[in-house]
Amino acid sequence: MPRIRNGLATRLALLLTLALAPLGSIAVYSEFQSWQAQEKAAQDAMLARTIDSVSGPRALLESAMISAMRLGSEAAARLDDPTGCSAYLADYIARSGFYSFAGFIDVQGQMRCSSTSAFLDFAASPDFQFALDNPVPSFSFQRDGAVSRRAVVLANRPVFEGDDLLGFMSVSIGRDRFDAISPPSSLDAGTKITFLVNARGDALTRDEANGQHEMLPDAALLADLIDRPQRMLRATSAGGEERVFVLAELVPDQLYALSSLAPEQAVPAQDLPYWQLGFPVLMWLASIAVVMLAVHYLVVRHLRQINGELRRFALGNRDGFRRLPDDAPRELREIDTTFTKMALLIRRDEIEQEEALREKTVLLKEVHHRVKNNLQMIASILNLQIRRLSDPEARAILQGVQGRVRSLATIHRTFYEQKHVSDSYATGFFETVLTETLALAQSEMEPLDIETEFEAVDVAHDKIIPAALLFSEALSNALKYAQPPRPGTAAQLRVSCCNRNGDAELRVRNSLPEEAPEPDCSGGLGHELMTAFALQISGDLQIGPVRDARGFGWEMCLRLPMTPTGPERSGLAGRAF
Numbered sequence: 001m002p003r004i005r006n007g008l009a010t011r012l013a014l015l016l017t018l019a020l021a022p023l024g025s026i027a028v029y030s031e032f033q034s035w036q037a038q039e040k041a042a043q044d045a046m047l048a049r050t051i052d053s054v055s056g057p058r059a060l061l062e063s064a065m066i067s068a069m070r071l072g073s074e075a076a077a078r079l080d081d082p083t084g085c086s087a088y089l090a091d092y093i094a095r096s097g098f099y100s101f102a103g104f105i106d107v108q109g110q111m112r113c114s115s116t117s118a119f120l121d122f123a124a125s126p127d128f129q130f131a132l133d134n135p136v137p138s139f140s141f142q143r144d145g146a147v148s149r150r151a152v153v154l155a156n157r158p159v160f161e162g163d164d165l166l167g168f169m170s171v172s173i174g175r176d177r178f179d180a181i182s183p184p185s186s187l188d189a190g191t192k193i194t195f196l197v198n199a200r201g202d203a204l205t206r207d208e209a210n211g212q213h214e215m216l217p218d219a220a221l222l223a224d225l226i227d228r229p230q231r232m233l234r235a236t237s238a239g240g241e242e243r244v245f246v247l248a249e250l251v252p253d254q255l256y257a258l259s260s261l262a263p264e265q266a267v268p269a270q271d272l273p274y275w276q277l278g279f280p281v282l283m284w285l286a287s288i289a290v291v292m293l294a295v296h297y298l299v300v301r302h303l304r305q306i307n308g309e310l311r312r313f314a315l316g317n318r319d320g321f322r323r324l325p326d327d328a329p330r331e332l333r334e335i336d337t338t339f340t341k342m343a344l345l346i347r348r349d350e351i352e353q354e355e356a357l358r359e360k361t362v363l364l365k366e367v368h369h370r371v372k373n374n375l376q377m378i379a380s381i382l383n384l385q386i387r388r389l390s391d392p393e394a395r396a397i398l399q400g401v402q403g404r405v406r407s408l409a410t411i412h413r414t415f416y417e418q419k420h421v422s423d424s425y426a427t428g429f430f431e432t433v434l435t436e437t438l439a440l441a442q443s444e445m446e447p448l449d450i451e452t453e454f455e456a457v458d459v460a461h462d463k464i465i466p467a468a469l470l471f472s473e474a475l476s477n478a479l480k481y482a483q484p485p486r487p488g489t490a491a492q493l494r495v496s497c498c499n500r501n502g503d504a505e506l507r508v509r510n511s512l513p514e515e516a517p518e519p520d521c522s523g524g525l526g527h528e529l530m531t532a533f534a535l536q537i538s539g540d541l542q543i544g545p546v547r548d549a550r551g552f553g554w555e556m557c558l559r560l561p562m563t564p565t566g567p568e569r570s571g572l573a574g575r576a577f
Helices: 008-053 055-077 082-096 126-133 175-181 219-227 279-314 330-388 392-417 426-441 464-481 525-536
Strands: 101-106 110-114 138-142 152-161 164-174 192-198 231-236 242-251 255-261 448-454 491-500 503-511 540-548 551-561
Touching (some): 008 279, 055 101, 055 152, 055 164, 055 175, 055 192, 055 242, 055 255, 082 101, 082 110, 126 164, 138 192, 152 175, 164 175, 219 231, 219 255, 330 392, 392 426, 392 464, 426 448, 426 464, 426 491, 464 491, 464 503, 464 551, 525 540
Antiparallel strands (some): 101 110, 101 164, 138 152, 152 164, 192 255, 231 242, 242 255, 491 503, 540 551
């Protein structure tokens, strides 16, 4: 997955996406705006048709509301004279020609001033209580008028004196007046019908005998339409029929026109043009596909071939290199040519270095071989000299020198026998030194219980000889002072070479009896040599008595940093091919 995410084709596709994003966004936005404009035009057309279909009744209701406003102030001034007030209203209704009734209702619900001089009490009427709680201009419909006993539409206007409510002026219009001024419908009533609706959702013009009430929306839907007018909505009518409802606001918060149409009569809504909106996306996908195919064909496949040759070269395969085809881009062929020349030069230098290294290795092995022979010769001369000496002290001194010379010879022989002279595998040296030392001291040793633990550790090439000499001195001292821890048991010698948190730790421990005094090795030549060797290799040397689960004993512990192995040692740490 990271390889795909960081690939050249992926990055180019991302850059192309960023480059095309503004143009694509503009194209999508333009198409969406065009669709919204078409939708708004269709909706405005339906609203205009709805408003036009009720232009006559709307004008009549608006004029009735204006008349109610004028008559309200006149009637309020004549409330002290109910007869004169009623005569004034009757004269106005007679001259108007459109209105059937006018009356003033005070805040107690009493109508004492009306165009018919009739006294009516509306105190218990729910409509009056609602108007009293909400004294605002409104329209209402009565199927059976209180005075005319026929279907009427009322224009109700509150009358104030300052901030005090005096009552309501109502002007009623008969249903027949609406029919007279309404234009004849060219559509079947079962297909389209338009109602006038007040702010409470009551239809002001409807003919229940023809079942028109079933074409209205239910109460909840109508309330939602009134809350947000000037829109078109497809829903189910009160009669369970699928209809299209259009609500236009005629008088703010007072009067609305509601059209109920069959779906086929509505101006068809334009579906969101997803294919047009998706065209920029398709364009982007096509561009990405072209870019990725082009990059793969022109660049990626050739780069993979070059990378494969580089990887093969890095892993040590020096066979002939596969060249790029002639149809590869010129820049990549130049890179391939440069790599081929570089690989040939590196191969030539490697051959020269291998020859030089082989010669140096042969010479170095020869040096170690001759040094080993010379040291063995010195050890043999010392052996001859020891045989001629009768002084035990002199013999002991020469034997100590002879042991150290043999240790040096053993180390050089080990170097000579190594396959790669540059290796610093310390464990093999220490095992060899231990074996040689035990073999030389076998004839003079008391019974000895030997325990060894060796792990693979590496020590720098320039530190291995001092470390091996220090180890040889420690073994000689341990063999010299090792004693049984308890009567009837064998003396113990424990040798370990382990990896401790990145350091090579070399330990040599010999057992001592519990009651034995601590041996004094601080002033001897062996102690001085071990201290000098430890300082030479910058090691941490500790020598002294120890007491642990094995009992009482004397221990030498040397810690020194190990040589890095693997990729770190070869200088290739962290490098990937």
